[in-house]
Amino acid sequence: MKKQFILMVLVGLSVIINSCGNTANPKLTANDIAKVIDGMTDLMIHDVTNPPLASRFFTYTCLAGYEVVSQNDKKTKSLHGVLNEYPVIDKPARFKEYDYHLSAILAMYETAGKLQPSGTEMIKQEQAFVDSCRNLGFDDAVIDSSKSYAKFISKKILAYAKSDKYNRISNYARYKESAADSGWHPTPPAYMLPVEPYFNTIRTATLDSASQFLPPPPIPFSTNKGSPFYKFLQLSYQKSGKGLSEKERLTAAFWDCNPFAVESDGHMQIGLKKISPGAHWMGITSIACNKAKADFNKAMQVHTVVAIGLLDGFICCWDDKYRTNRIRPETAIRKYIDPNWKPLLQTPPFPEYISGHSVISAASAVILTHYFGDKFEYIDNVEQKYGLAPRKFTSFTQAANEAAISRFYGGIHFMDAIDNGVIQGRKVGNWVINKINSNK
Secondary structure, eight states, X not given: OHHHHHHHHHHHHHHHIIIIIOTTSOOOOHHHHHHHHHHHHHHHHHHTOOHHHHHHHHHHHHHHHHHHHHHHOTTSOOOBTTBTTOOOOOOOSSOOSOOHHHHHHHHHHHHHHHHSTTTHHHHHHHHHHHHHHHHHTOOHHHHHHHHHHHHHHHHHHHHHHHTTSGGGGGGSOOOOOOOSTTBOOOOTTTOOOOSOXXXXXXXXXXXXXXXXXXXXXXXXXXXXXXXXXXXXXXXXXHHSSTTOOHHHHHHHHHTOOOTTOEEEETTEEEEOOOOOHHHXXXXXXXXXXXXXXXXXXXXXXXXXXXXXXXXXXXXXXXXHHHHHOBOOHHHHHHHHTOTTOOOSSOOOSSOOSSOHHHHHHHHHHHHHHHHHOTTOOEEEOXXXXXXXXXXEESOHHHHHHHHHHHHHHTTSOOHHHHXXXXXXXHHHHHHHHHHHHTTO
């Protein structure tokens, strides 16, 4: 009788371990999270997803995976009370024998599949992932239960995403260009309409408001040749192009990340497929997690917090872009100095001040430094498959500073937009980390 009782206890423990501890199933890793991010990035390139919107997709997708982990790991705290309006999501009791790491990955696929325009491709990737898990040895019952749990969480996160008011943006009046000489105007070769002029109206993730970390105003516009603005103008004219070293040219190209680039071929205009700035930093996050041998739960947390930093960074940056509505160097130089001048990089379609690359790179660097330290060396090969050679960095701060100055080398930003962008980004990054840490 005693032996039978012991056997029953052991069987009971086996079920508990299988459903909650993941030890009875093949082990998923940070690389599985990275594959979802890579799949999203490839799809964003296909869909020409704009940078702010990309950060929104990454945030809600990572939140879905994070929520699953937080419900099954006591060390991973819920983000209720940390993120603005984030709901309490009770752990469902009806799902049994699931593997929560598997559920987390599937929740990410499910969420990305519903958010991204070509999301059916993410669902295809999800099925391929499920097939690979089956080949690894996951039981069909575990897969089915894990997927049901994932769908439940994804539905909750998608409802949270819908409440951020992004879907109202299409109802706003079309953005009108400023008639002022100092204002932004579309630039060649495509003369595209401004991107996401109302992005500051959506709910922030952690910030009190889009204007919480308002930067100082830009150097006042002036055509007076002795003015600070005109000196900035001449500096951009002289540097970007012939004044660049080969190293500076390579730096500008490495951080280009312009999903709107267009190439003219006679009467045809061909869109060039490129990664977005946020996607680049999400890729760096995956590299860091892999090098640091971060376990699944930590990697999910780091990816989620970086994505949150990207979203808040873009919201506050875009808030200032359309408030200041500043002219781009290309427009001003062509009008006041040299009508034939072209920047090294193609000017993206939105106002100049402040520099988005500077903001989100600085924010990401602060967050990654918090998790991995300030002397974390790594090789950035995120864009190798898109034709860019890998580069070695000695810290995330070094990479962020290089990303920021690359916009000056490229001829698409003035220096005050870069310097103040870095300051704003660091404030956002520190704010996000403090909010996350306050939940411990």
